[in-house]
Amino acid sequence: MGRDVTRVRRSRGVRAAKAAVLAAPVVVLTTGCSVEEVLRFGWPVGVTPQATEMRLLWTWLAVASLVVGVIVWGLTAWTVAFHRKKGEGELPRQFQYSLPVEVISVVLPTIIVAGIFAYTVVVQNDVDKSIPNPDVKVDVTAFQWNWRFDYPDNPTGRPISTLGTSETIPLLVLPTDRSIEFTISSEDVIHSFFVPEFLFKRDVFPMPDKNDTDNTFVIDKIEREGAFVGRCAELCGSYHSAMNFEVRALNPQRYDQYLRLRTQNNPVSGAPNTAGEALAALNCGELCAPEATTTYPFSTKRTNRVASVRPNS
Numbered sequence: 089m090g091r092d093v094t095r096v097r098r099s100r101g102v103r104a105a106k107a108a109v110l111a112a113p114v115v116v117l118t119t120g121c122s123v124e125e126v127l128r129f130g131w132p133v134g135v136t137p138q139a140t141e142m143r144l145l146w147t148w149l150a151v152a153s154l155v156v157g158v159i160v161w162g163l164t165a166w167t168v169a170f171h172r173k174k175g176e177g178e179l180p181r182q183f184q185y186s187l188p189v190e191v192i193s194v195v196l197p198t199i200i201v202a203g204i205f206a207y208t209v210v211v212q213n214d215v216d217k218s219i220p221n222p223d224v225k226v227d228v229t230a231f232q233w234n235w236r237f238d239y240p241d242n243p244t245g246r247p248i249s250t251l252g253t254s255e256t257i258p259l260l261v262l263p264t265d266r267s268i269e270f271t272i273s274s275e276d277v278i279h280s281f282f283v284p285e286f287l288f289k290r291d292v293f294p295m296p297d298k299n300d301t302d303n304t305f306v307i308d309k310i311e312r313e314g315a316f317v318g319r320c321a322e323l324c325g326s327y328h329s330a331m332n333f334e335v336r337a338l339n340p341q342r343y344d345q346y347l348r349l350r351t352q353n354n355p356v357s358g359a360p361n362t363a364g365e366a367l368a369a370l371n372c373g374e375l376c377a378p379e380a381t382t383t384y385p386f387s388t389k390r391t392n393r394v395a396s397v398r399p400n401s
């Protein structure tokens with residue numbers, strides 16, 4: 089009698105396990121997500137090799153966690169299904185002081201944590217590296233509440249600078265397929281330089297040397313042309329939320345042309361072309377729009393009682 093009950097329970101348990109195994113792919117497939125999307129586990133799509141490395145770290149961490157999770161859930165379900173208390177006063181078999189179980193439960197997690205640590209260090213070192221001769225150097229200066237971008241050592245040999253104002257979103261024009269070194273510093277409080285598509289942000293300190301902060305970072309390249317919004321990601325005062333900029337990634341030929349145009353005088357103003365004027369002269373459609381396309385200026389009038397609206401909306 090007792091054996092029959094156990095057999096029925098066991099076959100029910102096996103059926104439930106089979107149903108769970110079959111249901112798992114159905115759940116994944118019916119979401120309509122591609123395999124690549126599923127394996128990203130919610131990680132956004134980046135535009136730099138570093139962003140891809142971080143995504144791979146995230147994917148493998150999620151896969152490792154799921155493997156551990158499935159083992160734990162399986163063992164829990166198996167214990168609940170097949171090792172229940174069978175009668176009054178009768179305890180299921182006890183496993184305390186089992187040397188093999190205790191060794192496995194210490195050694196296995198230690199190996200897993202060591203593996204995660206090592207992989208994280210490898211990725212972090214690459215995201216955080218500096219290289220001796222980057223193709224492009226950009227100085228980023230943050231201030232309440234805007235940005236200035238300078239191009240030191242640019243091939244034109246002339247100073248090129250882009251300054252954001254309350255009326256104009258600063259455009260940080262960069263090349264694709266070239267390594268870029270950013271040197272960041274603040275003129276007042278702590279800000280944070282954040283381009284979501286780089287999947288990277290770093291605090292921008294005033295006097296980085298005295299504050300002993302690492303104020304440079306490198307990306308190996310931007311992998312595609314496009315406009316990407318940039319933000320300040322550190323609460324820095326009243327108009328922190330308005331402190332946006334835009335990265336405009338152009339192919340290297342267009343970028344070189346852009347730098348040359350920045351040093352040439354605008355026929356109307358008689359002054360060197362601004363970022364917007366140089367982009368307009370490049371005439372490459374939406375990609376060369378003279379104003380930011382991913383964000384827009386916010387009104388800084390303290391008496392304003394209505395939200396800023398996107399121009400032409």
Ligand SMILES: [Cu+2]
Pocket residue numbers: 230233278279280320321322323324328331
């Ligand atoms: Cu800020």
